[in-house]
Amino acid sequence: MDMPLDQAMEVSNEALLVLYANGDPAAAGQLTARLAPRALSIAQRMLRDLAEAEDVVQDAMLRLWKIAPEWRTGEADPATWLTRVVHNLCIDRLRRRQRVSVGIDDVAEPADPAPTVEARMIRDERAALLDAALAHLPERQRQAVTLRHIEGLSNPEIAQVMDISVEAVESLTARGKRGLAQALAPKRKELSL
Numbered sequence: 190m191d192m193p194l195d196q197a198m199e200v201s202n203e204a205l206l207v208l209y210a211n212g213d214p215a216a217a218g219q220l221t222a223r224l225a226p227r228a229l230s231i232a233q234r235m236l237r238d239l240a241e242a243e244d245v246v247q248d249a250m251l252r253l254w255k256i257a258p259e260w261r262t263g264e265a266d267p268a269t270w271l272t273r274v275v276h277n278l279c280i281d282r283l284r285r286r287q288r289v290s291v292g293i294d295d296v297a298e299p300a301d302p303a304p305t306v307e308a309r310m311i312r313d314e315r316a317a318l319l320d321a322a323l324a325h326l327p328e329r330q331r332q333a334v335t336l337r338h339i340e341g342l343s344n345p346e347i348a349q350v351m352d353i354s355v356e357a358v359e360s361l362t363a364r365g366k367r368g369l370a371q372a373l374a375p376k377r378k379e380l381s382l
Contacts, residue, residue: 202267210257228275235279249274273350322372330365337362
């Protein structure tokens with residue numbers, strides 16, 4: 190059943206995946222447009238390398254397309270499934286790297302022509318301070334805080350992605366936020382520009 194792209198906007202992620210599995214290429218395009226940006230953001234934040242993050246997202250999307258014909262409706266949202274796959278692929282890559290350190294100065298900020306130079310400098314300084322503070326958190330706390338407060342996932346979604354309980358997510362994010370507050374306290378003046 191082919192559906193015009195404008196009507197597909199009203200269709201759930203799961204329904205789009207089923208439409209794709211039934212041969213609708215427009216559904217694949219719509220689902221990719223919905224899911225890939227968040228997946229790329231998560232992968233890039235975890236890996237700190239855009240090219241590697243793009244590879245992870247491409248691999249995760251291919252896995253989604255391969256399992257589409259066997260998708261069991263009602264069990265999971267494809268967005269949550271994809272986030273979990275991206276998360277796991279990133280963890281695998283991080284383990285393979287043997288935790289090679291990447292300095293904050295080695296990560297290029299994407300160019301953003303809209304804000305002024307001053308606004309970009311302030312934003313970049315704040316982002317660098319936040320990234321540096323995040324880097325000092327234990328890995329699980331960093332993942333939970335990033336998924337919750339930067340990527341905007343709900344606690345139940347994070348629990349699925351990290352394969353832990355909602356209570357464990359709440360504990361990790363609370364401890365992570367306390368750790369960030371402690372790490373950023375000496376930088377309060379710089380952050381309140």
